[in-house]
Amino acid sequence: MAKYTPMMEQYMKIKAEHKDAFLFYRLGDFYEMFFDDAIKASRELEITLTQRDPGQKEPIPMCGVPYHAADNYIRILIDKGYKVAMCEQVEDPKTAKGVVKREVVQLITPGTVMESNMLREGENNYIASLSHFKDGSYVIVYNDLSTGENRIALLSHGWDTVIHELYNQPIKEIVVSSSLPEDLQRQLRDRLHVTLSYQDEVNFNAEYRNLCENLNDERLMKSFSRLLNYIQFTQKRSLNHLQQAEVIELDHYLSLDMYSKRNLELTETILKKGKHGSLLWVLDKTVTAMGSRMLKKWLERPLLNKQHIEKRLQIVDGFYSGFMERDTLRETLKSVYDLERLAGRIAFGNVNARDLNQLKQSLEKIPELIETLKQFEQEQIKELADRLLYPKHLIDILHSSLVDDPPVSIKEGSIIKDGYNETLDNYRDASRNGKKWIAELEQKEKQETKIKSLKIGYNRVFGYYIEVTKANIHLLPEGRYERKQTLANAERYITPELKEKEQLILEAEEKSVELEYTLFIQIREQIKEHIPQLQHLAEVVSTIDVLQAFATVSETNNYKRPRFAENKLSIKNGRHPVIEQVMKDGSFVPNDISLDDNKNILLITGPNMSGKSTYMRQLALTVIMGQIGCFVPCEDAELMLFDQIFTRIGAADDLVSGQSTFMVEMLEANHAISNATNKSLILLDEIGRGTSTYDGMALAQAIVEYIHNNIQAKTLFSTHYHELTALEETLPNLKNIHVRAEEYEGNVVFLHQIKDGAADESYGIHVAKLADLPEALIERASSILSQLESTDKPAPTTEKIEAGQLSFFVEEKLTAKKEKVSVSHNKVINELKQLNLFEMTPLEAMNELYKLQKDAKK
Template identity: 60%
Template sequence: MAAAYTPMIQQYLRVKAEYQDAFLFFRLGDFYEMFFEDALKASQELEITLTSREGGTEDRIPMCGVPYHSAPVYIEQLIEKGYKVAICEQTEDPKQAKGVVKREVVQLITPGTMMEGKGLQEKENNYIASISVFEDETFGFATNDLSTGETKVTMVSGGFDEVLNELFMSGAKEVVISSDFDGEWQRKMKERSVMAISFEDDCGVRGSFEGLLDDLNQDKLRTTSSRLINYLYRTQKRSLDHLQKVATYQINQYMKIDYFSKKNLELTETIRSKGKKGSLLWLLDETKTAMGGRLLKQWIDRPLIDEQEIKRRHSLVETLMGSFFEREEIREKLKEVYDLERLAGRVAFGNVNARDLVQLKKSLQQIPILKEMVANLPNEEAVRLADRLDACEEVTDMLESAIMENPPLSLKDGNIIQDGYHEELDKYRDASRNGKTWIAQLEKQEREKTGIRSLKIGFNRVFGYYIEVTRANLHLLKEGQYERKQTLTNAERFITPELKEKETLILEAQEKCVELEYELFTSVREFVKEYIPRLQNLAKTVSELDVLQCFAAVSEQRHYTKPSFSNERRVYIKDGRHPVVEKVLNAQEYVPNDCHMDADREMLLITGPNMSGKSTYMRQIALTAILAQIGCYVPASVAVLPIFDQVFTRIGAADDLISGQSTFMVEMLEAKNAIVNATQNSLILFDEIGRGTSTYDGMALAQAIIEYIHNRIGAKTLFSTHYHELTVLEEELQKVNNIHVSAVEQNGRVVFLHKIKEGAADKSYGIHVAQLAELPNELIVRANEILTGLESSNSGPVKKEIPASEKVEEPAAQLSFFEEPEDVKKSPISSKEKKIIDKVKGLDILDMTPLQALNTLYELHKKLKN
C-alpha cells in the first residue's frame, strides 16, 4: 500500500515507523507538517486547522502544520500534555538533491528531556528516571536532569513499592525501562501520573560516556546508569559534554519520608491546590538564584541523618545570622548570578545564544566579590566554602573581549562579536560601514548635481542598490547620465558603474561579516565548553551558599532557634509552632505549644475537639524535626531532638479513586507502611486511625495499633483520636501518656484555646463545631437531644417526641435487652447457660465504658458458645 503513495509521503512513513509514540514534525520548507493520525490528533490538541493533501492515492491525506519559527510554542504545549515530539529536518541542500530531499530526525523532545521553554521551571529540576530489574529481586534506580547534567543512581531492595516511592519522590516526568518490563508495574507508574514511559534495552557502556561511570563500583549501578545515558544519546543526537559523573547515593543516608508522608506534611506542595504556596518550600524559599531554589527543594526532599554535616550547616547559618550586613550584601550579589548550571548545559547542548553568554559573564563577575565576602566571615567552614568559589577568570576575560554587551537574540543577524576581537572581521565591518557612508554621501552629491531633491538611493535583495527618480523629475536628467535598471509606475530606477562596484564591496563585506561572526561565536562557545566541569562545581557552591543564607534570613525573620540533638532520643520542644500556619495566621495570633518525650514517654495519645489543632500540633513536631535535619533553625524557643531516620504520617482522609481504593483502605495501607518499616529511631504521626469503619472495628484497630507500636517498635509516636475510651491505655501501657487540646464552653458555645495540656479531654464538642459551621438551628437542637439521651441511657438511637395528634398506633412492644423470647423460654436451658444468663443480667453495663462492656460481653459470648 505504501508504494502507492508519493515519494515524499513514503519518506514520511519510513521515518514515522521509527517514532510511533511521538508526533513527527516533518520539515517542508518553512513549515513542520504532520500527516495521518498525527494530523488528526495534533489539530485537536493544538487547536490548529486540519486540512488535507494529495498523497498518491484516491483518498486525500489528513494534514496540519505549524510555521517553523513558532514551532517551539506548539512543541511545549504537546510536551506539557505528556507527549513526545520528533523533529525531522532536511539534511540535504534542495538545490543539490536528486529526487526527494533527504530528511532525518535530529532530536526527540520528551517530557524528561526539555532543555528550554516555559515547561522548564527555573527552581525545579526536570528529571528523567530509569529503572532496571535484576534476578535477585533488587532494582536499580537512576535519575538525570538533562538541563543541568546531574545524574544519580542507587540500588533499591524491598520490592517494587520501594522503587515507586523513589520515583514519585523524584517527581520524574519520564521513566525509561526495558521493553519486557512487567505490565502491572507499568500500570502502577501511570496511576501516579508519570507523564511518559519510554523503552531502552541497550545497557552497554559506550566509550563516549565510559568516564561518567568511573565512580561506580557495581555492575548493577553501571547497567542502570547506562540504560538512561544510552537513551539520552539516542534521542538527543548531539554532544552531551555537560553530563556530570554519575553520583551514587543510598536511601538510608537520608531521613526517609515516603510519598504519602511528604504529601500529608505538605513539604513542597499543598494537598488541595497542588501548588507551592502554603507548603514548607514556600515558607523557606528566600533563595536568590534558580540553582539555590532547586537545591533547597532537594534538601527538603532528603533531610540528613549525618549529625556532623547537619551541625556544619547549622554553624554556617549561625554565622550568617550574626553577620547581618555581610549577609545582605551576599544576597544582593546573588541576585546578579544567573543559572550557571543550565547555562553550562546550553553551551554543551549547542543551543546557547550570545545573550546567554553575556549572562554567564555577568554571573562570573560577581564571584570574586562573593568569594571575598564569604572568606571574611568569622567561621572556618565559611572560609572553606569561599575556597570553592572558582571565578573562572579565563572565561570572564574571553567573554568580555569577544561578545558585545547587548547582542541580538539570533546568531544569524550579526553584531555579536566585539570590535577589535578579530582583525579580519574589523576589515569587513570597516568596508561595510564605510560603504554605507559612501552611499549616503553619493545620494547627497547626486541631488546637488541634478537638482532633484527627491532623488534617493535605495536597496532591495533582488536589484541591489539603485538610484530612484520620480517620473515628474526625469526631464532633469541628462541623456545617458544613468543606466536604466527598473521601471515603476511613478518612477524609474538607475545604476552607475561606480554604484555597482560599491554594492559588490558592501554586500560581500556584510555577508562575510555574518559568516565570520558565527564562526567566531562557535569558537568562543567551544572555549567555554572546556570549562563546563569548573562551572558546574561553581554552581554547586553558589547554590549551597544561597540556601544557607536563605535559612539564615528566614530564621531571623521568623525568630527561629538553633536546635540541639539528643543521643537519648529525647524530644523537648518549648514554644513550638507550625512554621507555615504561623506565617499565614501572623505570629501574634499563633498559640505556641510544648512537646516532651523521652525513654519513659514514647507515645502521646492526643484527644480534644475537632478544629482545636490536634493535626496542626502533630505536623509541627514533624516539620520541626525536618527543618532541624536539613540544617535550618526551628520554630521554637528551645528545641532538643533526636535524629530521626524516618517520618511516617497518617493524616487526613482521601479516596484513591484511580486505583479503586476507599478512604479506609488508603488509611490502612498508610498505617501498614509505617508499622512495617518504622524503627525505634522513627517518628510516627497517626491521626484518627480507625474512623473509616464502624465504631467498634475502628476502636479495636486503633488500640491494637497503639499496643503494637508500644510493644514491638518503640518509635516516638503522636496518636490523635476521638475514641476517648482509649485514654485508659495510659494506665495499661507504661510509655503511653495522655495529652489534650483544651477548650472551654462560654454561653453554650465552644472556644478553642489551641493549648496542649496533660491528661485526656473530657468531651469532643462535635455538636459545637457543627454550630460553628452554621448548620440549621433545629438540627443543632435535635442533635443535643439525641446526645443527652445517648449519654443517659447508652441504649442506642433516641426517639423524637411526637405530638399526640401525629401519633399512630404503636407496634407490639419490643423485647428488652435481657428479656428471654418465648421460644427460648420453652427450650430447655442447661445449668451452665443459666449461670451465664444470670451473670449477664447482674452486670451493670451502663457503668462501664463501651470498650469494657464490649470486652466483657465478648468473653461471655465465647463461654456460652463453648
C-alpha cells in the first residue's frame, strides 16, 4: 500500500466526506485536484493533467486551476451538473504546526449557485426536495437560493403528477431520501435531466421557525426541513434572506402537463431549446430581470380565479391607455437593478461595494416610480404606488459611505468615502502626508549629496529605500546611510528618518485597508436588517414590470381585452401570437372559433400544411394569455376559464426510453382522457396516424366518442380520416369544420381559412407535388388513388362506448398485443388461413381484408 504525505492524507480524509463532488483543495495560489477528480476535471475543463511525486512507483494524477480564475471553471462544472466542494485554509500558514488546517467552507451545487456569473438573469435557479409518504402523497418544496423564495406543493394523485409538476419548473437539482425506490430515482434523472442529491435528516431546525409558521401539515414541515437541512449543509452559513414558505394550492391554477408545456412551446422551443420562438419570447417586454422571472412563473401557472384575473386585466388596461406615462415608467424601471438577487447576496455575504451602489441607485428611483404611477387614472395602479414601501434611510447610509466607482474587491481598500469615519481619515492623512514627506526627503537628499540620480523607492520585501548608483557612492556622507540591499549597478540604503517614517506610513496603509473592510461589513449588516422590506419591494416592482409589459405587447400587436363567460368560448379573428411575429409581413390569416355546451367538439379536416395545428395551438395560447391577465390576439374574445389543457400536437418520438411516436401518442391521449373534466380543453392532432389505417381510424373514432359521451370537455380534434366526419350525424355535440384549400391548375392553394363543414378531399398528392417528388411517382400515386376511390369506403360505426371501455389505453396493455379477430363464419376463417400475405402487395392485402370484413358482417 502506498504511503502518502500528511498533506495528501488530509486531502483524502476531506474527499471521503464529499465523494460526489469535485474537491477544490487550496494550495497557495491554486485549487488542486488529485486522483479520479483530476482525471475527470482535466477532461471536463480541458486542462493539463500532470502528476504529483512523478518519481514514485505510483504517481498521483493531479491538475489545478488558479484561485483568481476559479469561478469560470466552477461555472463550467456546475453547468454540466457536477458539484464542487471549496476546501480552504482556515489557519495562518505562518503559525500552523504541521499541515495547515483546511475545511470545506462551501459546497456549490447546480441548485445552490449564488454567484451572478453562474446565474441567468431572467430565470429562477430552483433546487427542489421530494418527499414520499405512506398515504401515497408526495410533497415538493422549491427554493431559489439566489432570491430566498420558498414554495411548497402537496400532490395526492400519484407519481405521474409528480413528474409533470417537476417538469414544468426550471429545476437544476432535486434532493430526495436515499430510501426513494431506485426506479423512481432513475426516472427523475432520465426524464428531468437534473442532479440528484440525498438528505435523510428531516428534523426541524428551530433557527428557521419563522419560515414555517404557516405550515400546519406535518408532511409539509418534514419536506421543508429536508431541503433546509441540505442547503445549510452545503452553504455552511446563515441564510436569513430565506422567505416564509408559500403553499401552492394547485387547484387555484390552470394545470399544464409536461406534454402541453412542451407541445405549446410556452417558454422554450422544442427543437432549439431556446426562448426565441416561444410565447415567452413574444410577451417578455419586461425591463427588469426580476420582472422577466415573474412573467415566466405566471406563464407556468395561469390563474383560475376570475377576480384575480380581472384585477390584472384592469391594471393592464390602465397601462394600455396611458401611453406617455407608461413610456416614462419603462425608462425609470431601466435604472432599477435586480433587487431580489441583491438582497440574497447581501444576506449570503458575497456582495461587494458595486452591488451596494446598485442597490442605492435602485432605491433612488422608487420615488420616481411612485410619482409616475400616481399619474395614471386607474385606481388599481395608484394602489400599486402605495405598496412601494422601502427603507429610505439606506440611501443616505450608502450615499455617505461608499465611493461612486469602487473596485470589485472589498479587501483592498478604496471603497469608503473620505469624511465617513474619523479614524479612517486619520490613517489616510498619515499615509498621504507620509508619501508627500518622502517626496520632499528625496529632493533634500539630492541637494545635500549632490547626486542628481538619487531616488527613493519602495517594494514589499524591503520597504522604502534610498537608491544610489555605484558611481556615486563616494559622495554619500559617512555614518548616516545604512546599507540595505546590493544590486548589480547600485546600492540601496536606509536612514533613521526614513525608517521611522516608513513604519508610520505602512502601518497607516495596512490599518486603513483593514478598517475599510470592517466598515463595509458593518454597512452590509445594517442593510441585512431590511432584507424583508427589500424583498417585498422587489415583488411589487416585478408585478408592475410584468403588467406594463402586457400593456406594451398588447398595444404593439393589437391585442384585445378578453371577457369571461361560463362554459362557452367565442373568438373573432383570432391569431397565433408567435407565428404572426415570425411572419412579420402581415400575411397571417385570422380565424374565428366558437365552443359551447351544444357544440363542444370541433372535428377539423383539411390537407396537411393547411394550418390545422396552428389553429389548435393558437386557441390554447390565447386561453393561457387570458388566464395570466394579458390581452389576447384577436378582434374580440369571450373566454371560459379552463382548469386543464391537454395537447397531443405533432410527433414526439422518445426513442431513448424505447417509446415510438405511436406509443407516445397513445400515452398522451390516455393522460388527457384519464384526467380531463368538463372544464378542460383537449387538443388532439391526427390521432391514429402511427398505425394501420383501420386501426388508426378505429382508435380515433373511439377517442372522439369517449370524450363526447363521458367527459364533455371542450375539444379540438383534427384528423386526416375523412370518414370520421360522418360522426356529426350521430354525435349531437360534435361539429365539422375544415381548413379551406383550392385546386388551381393542378396545384393546391392553401387559404388557411376555417369554414364550417367537412373538407372535400385531403390533397395529399398535391402536397407531395409541392415537395417536388418525381413526376412519375406522382402519376403512379394518382393512379393508385383512383383505384382505391373506386371501392366503397367503410363508414364509421356509431356504437356508443361506455365509460371504462378504453382500458386499452393503459400503458401496460399498450405494450401487449391487443388485436383479436372474432368472426362468426367458418368460411371467413378458412379464407383468411389460405392467404399468402408475404406474396401480396399492400394494396392487394388491404383489398382482401376489406372483402373478409364485408363477409364477416353478413
